[in-house]
Amino acid sequence: xxxxxxxxxxxxxxxxxxxxxxxxxxxxxxxxxxxxxxxxxxxxxxxxxxxxxxxxxxxxxxxxxxxxxxxxxxxxxxxxxxxxxxxxxx
Amino acid sequence: xxxxxxxxxxxxxxxxxxxxxxxxxxxxxxxxxxxxxxxxxxxxxxxxxxxxxxxxxxxxxxxxxxxxxxxxxxxxxxxxxxxxxxxxxxxxxxxxxxxxxxxxxxxxxxxxxxxxxxxxxxxxxxxxxxxxxxxxxxxxxxxxxxxxxxxxxxxxxxxxxxxxxxxxxxxxxxxxxxxxxxxxxxxxxxxxxxxxxxxxxxxxxxxxxxxxxxxxxxxxxxxxxxxxxxxxxxxxxxxxxxxxxxxxxxxxxxxxxxxxxxxxxxxxxxxxxxxxxxxxxxxxxxxxxxxxxxxxxxxxxxxxxxxxxxxxxxxxxxxxxxxxxxxxxxxxxxxxxxxxxxxxxxxxxxxxxxxxxxxxxxxxxxxxxxxxxxxxxxxxxxxxxxxxxxxxxxxxxxxxxxxxxxxxxxxxxxxxxxxxxxxxxxxxxxxxxxxxxxxxxxxxxxxxxxxxxx
Numbered sequence: 193x194x195x196x197x198x199x200x201x202x203x204x205x206x207x208x209x210x211x212x213x214x215x216x217x218x219x220x221x222x223x224x225x226x227x228x229x230x231x232x233x234x235x236x237x238x239x240x241x242x243x244x245x246x247x248x249x250x251x252x253x254x255x256x257x258x259x260x261x262x263x264x265x266x267x268x269x270x271x272x273x274x275x276x277x278x279x280x281x282x
Numbered sequence: 283x284x285x286x287x288x289x290x291x292x293x294x295x296x297x298x299x300x301x302x303x304x305x306x307x308x309x310x311x312x313x314x315x316x317x318x319x320x321x322x323x324x325x326x327x328x329x330x331x332x333x334x335x336x337x338x339x340x341x342x343x344x345x346x347x348x349x350x351x352x353x354x355x356x357x358x359x360x361x362x363x364x365x366x367x368x369x370x371x372x373x374x375x376x377x378x379x380x381x382x383x384x385x386x387x388x389x390x391x392x393x394x395x396x397x398x399x400x401x402x403x404x405x406x407x408x409x410x411x412x413x414x415x416x417x418x419x420x421x422x423x424x425x426x427x428x429x430x431x432x433x434x435x436x437x438x439x440x441x442x443x444x445x446x447x448x449x450x451x452x453x454x455x456x457x458x459x460x461x462x463x464x465x466x467x468x469x470x471x472x473x474x475x476x477x478x479x480x481x482x483x484x485x486x487x488x489x490x491x492x493x494x495x496x497x498x499x500x501x502x503x504x505x506x507x508x509x510x511x512x513x514x515x516x517x518x519x520x521x522x523x524x525x526x527x528x529x530x531x532x533x534x535x536x537x538x539x540x541x542x543x544x545x546x547x548x549x550x551x552x553x554x555x556x557x558x559x560x561x562x563x564x565x566x567x568x569x570x571x572x573x574x575x576x577x578x579x580x581x582x583x584x585x586x587x588x589x590x591x592x593x594x595x596x597x598x599x600x601x602x603x604x605x606x607x608x609x610x611x612x613x614x615x616x617x618x619x620x621x622x623x624x625x626x627x628x629x630x631x632x633x634x635x636x637x638x639x640x641x642x643x644x645x646x647x648x649x650x651x652x653x654x655x656x657x658x659x660x661x662x663x664x665x666x667x668x669x670x671x672x673x674x675x676x677x678x679x680x681x682x683x684x685x686x687x688x689x690x691x692x693x694x695x696x697x698x699x700x701x702x703x704x705x706x707x708x709x710x711x712x713x714x715x716x717x718x719x720x721x722x723x724x725x726x727x728x729x730x731x732x733x734x735x736x
Contacts, residue, residue, distance in 0.1 A: 271350035
């Protein structure tokens with residue numbers, strides 16, 4: 193298992209989740225969990241994704257997701273899960 | 283499972299509160315490079331550093347991308363060079379040759395600073411130590427990436443006053459040799475007492491003789507995160523204040539621990555320590571002085587500053603210690619003037635003086651750091667300032683340091699621009715009364731009574 197957190201932050205718009213999910217499906221990334229909230233009128237989404245079957249390198253995947261975000265005016269970030277685990281769990 | 287609020291909190295720390303890992307520093311032992319021929323010595327040193335550290339910068343960048351956390355500096359610290367060059371270097375110029383080899387190696391591996399152009403002379407100087415010390419002004423003037431440090435005292439040995447006297451002259455000579463660049467050479471030269479062997483932060487980093495062949499040490503940062511957390515609890519009790527600092531320090535340090543373990547694994551070099559330091563940068567919102575203001579001071583330097591800083595320093599350690607398996611280095615709040623916008627503002631409005639800074643160094647790491655003073659300050663006065671700081675370190679069994687910049691051609695009221703992370707500083711006044719006869723005495727100050735613990 194190669195768990196990564198993908199966050200999408202920005203102004204809400206139609207099709208954001210669809211576009212990110214389509215890209216992940218095309219690349220064999222399995223979505224384990226998905227949640228979203230609105231903070232100060234900003235759309236915040238978090239996905240926990242398993243990248244073990246993804247052929248591309250982490251860097252390429254993160255770059256392409258960031259570009260998809262840019263095309264819709266939102267920020268898409270990919271980070272390995274450990275940074276959050278380490279910080280918030282003892 | 284991690285929830286969205288935790289993820290957002292982490293990312294807010296990184297994006298809005300300047301959370302970063304300040305440095306991954308690879309310590310490299312050069313003891314096995316010793317040779318009687320200075321050219322062979324230089325070649326061996328260059329080869330070893332470029333071999334061990336060749337992937338350091340790339341690895342740091344990869345980790346940074348994968349975890350989404352900035353890693354500001356990738357650096358190297360080496361065995362104090364006076365221990366390596368003794369057989370080969372017969373003049374200060376020989377040591378300068380070694381400095382150039384180190385500078386080339388640093389450039390080749392892509393790091394911005396390499397620390398360890400150093401001597402540990404807390405009790406006495408060998409001939410090699412003295413040659414190295416005398417080569418420092420030229421070495422710092424002719425190189426770009428080399429940092430130098432001299433340890434002049436310790437709780438166990440007392441203070442080597444001959445080295446203190448010499449370092450006053452060396453600091454001033456370094457300032458003269460780099461006067462076209464606002465005496466920038468002095469920003470890369472630090473005089474220490476009780477210097478740790480595993481400090482990852484420049485300019486005082488070196489790889490002590492108690493260390494293995496190579497090691498990864500990591501320095502964390504995050505004054506902005508602490509300040510933000512404290513801004514949420516204004517007016518709360520000391521208990522709540524301390525608890526908030528501890529929790530925040532824990533979170534910051536855990537990120538450092540993760541980065542250190544990853545870097546160690548990927549580079550195949552053992553993990554040494556995490557340095558739990560609050561290291562400010564000139565960026566607004568990344569300031570230790572602003573934390574002190576958030577604790578309740580009108581400005582850093584106001585009465586209460588030393589107590590607030592003591593509290594901050596202690597809580598950072600208490601929170602950080604549990605977050606890391608090994609803690610070392612300097613581990614405390616840094617209070618450099620030029621690298622901290624809140625400190626600069628405090629000096630400029632008259633709230634913070636050199637004397638108050640000295641008091642603050644009694645309760646935090648590290649010492650009088652990045653302070654610009656008039657260029658006409660006598661060498662003996664600089665030695666006096668060094669002796670005072672060393673005495674604070676010796677008696678309190680802590681690391682202290684002096685990194686002051688006598689800016690040639692400038693005086694009180696002027697401002698000095700060092701650029702980048704080194705920031706800018708107003709020139710501060712120095713007590714004009716002399717200490718020539720005190721500094722002129724030869725020998726050393728004996729170790730304090732409480733150092734005899736055996």
